[in-house]
Structures are given as C-alpha cells and as structure tokens.
Amino acid sequence: EPEVTQTPSHQVTQMGQEVILRCVPISNHLYFYWYRQILGQKVEFLVSFYNNEISEKSEIFDDQFSVERPDGSNFTLKIRSTKLEDSAMYFCASSEEAIQYFGAGTRLSVL
C-alpha cells in the first residue's frame, strides 16, 4: 500500500540552526501539506502546496519557514534559525482529493 515517508524520524538541532525535514508523498498525489504537533497537543496545520506553489498557510508559518518540491518526488520543509518552541512532531501529508494521508512524522528537538 502506498504511503507517505518522512526522514529523518528524529532530528536534534541547536537553537539558531537551520533544519530541513524531508517527505516523499504518495506518487500520484497532487496536494502536499505540513502539520505540526507539539507534545500532548492537537495537530496544527502549517501549509498546503499545489502546482509548485503555496496554496494556503497558517499564522504559524512565518518567514522562518519555507517549503519546496525540489524534484518530482520530494517535498521539504525548511526551518531557518530554529527556536526552542519549534520542538514538535512535524507531519507531512498528501492527497489526491479530499482525504489526506499522513507520514509517520519527524520529531524535531531544538536544544
């Protein structure tokens, strides 16, 4: 069964450093998303991406965040100058239509 894959599963970084979280969406999907989940809290929408551009973004997705589809298979989330409060699980999702399928997530720990 096709699935969304994310790497790495756990990323540890120092405050102020840049990180890139990687995702391989399901191959025939056209819509891509990033969400985050702070420990013990609900899943929060960050950004959606379609046709090589951002469709919608939340207030969380400020200038320190960016997304890119560098090739035909990968979808990345870059966080510049990480802050302690960026520590969370980051989930990538993709969809063909309405149903979004999620990856297992990347746990980001900012020290």
Next chain:
Amino acid sequence: GESVGLHLPTLSVQEGDNSIINCAYSNSASDYFIWYKQESGKGPQFIIDIRSNMDKRQGQRVTVLLNKTVKHLSLQIAATQPGDSAVYFCAENIAQGAQKLVFGQGTRLTINP
C-alpha cells in the same frame, strides 16, 4: 471560526464493548469531516469521512454520525479490540480553494481486557 473540539479527553471501554467518541464543531459552513486514529509514535491514520449532505456513514466496525443542527459529529466503534486503543481526532476540512484540516484536541481511547 475554525474551531473543532471534543467533549471528552479520555474514554475507557471493555474489550468487546462499543465505544462512542464525540466531537463538536463551530463552523456551520463546514461541509466535510474526517476521523483520524493516532497510535503512539505514529502519524494520523484515516478512518472514515463524511460530507455534510449525509447523516451517517458506515465502514468496517466504525460508523460516523453527523448532526448538522447541533454541529455534532460522533465516531462509533463496534466490538472494540485492543488495537483500537489510540487517540482519535475529528478534523474539519476547510476546502476554501486549498484543503486545510482543522483538528480537534483528540480523545484517548483505552480498551481494557
């Protein structure tokens, strides 16, 4: 507004019993809802969805009910099994040009042997 909430944070049921997880939403314009299951250390897993032109939809051991009058959504799981233990989220799909899921807080379901 964009608010999807859950009535109970935790629910415990005996194995084999039925469980009902509730969810309230506030955006009366919402027309599509999804239930996700999240097991420890994993991403949300799609369970079932329903559009606002329906009141009920059934899957394998799961049923979703939608009451638009009171803006209430529920997930019924029949004959619960240990593998049903997880956190369950309802989510509202805001498809205003781009799809965006607004998640509720989640209900932790524990199945007791």
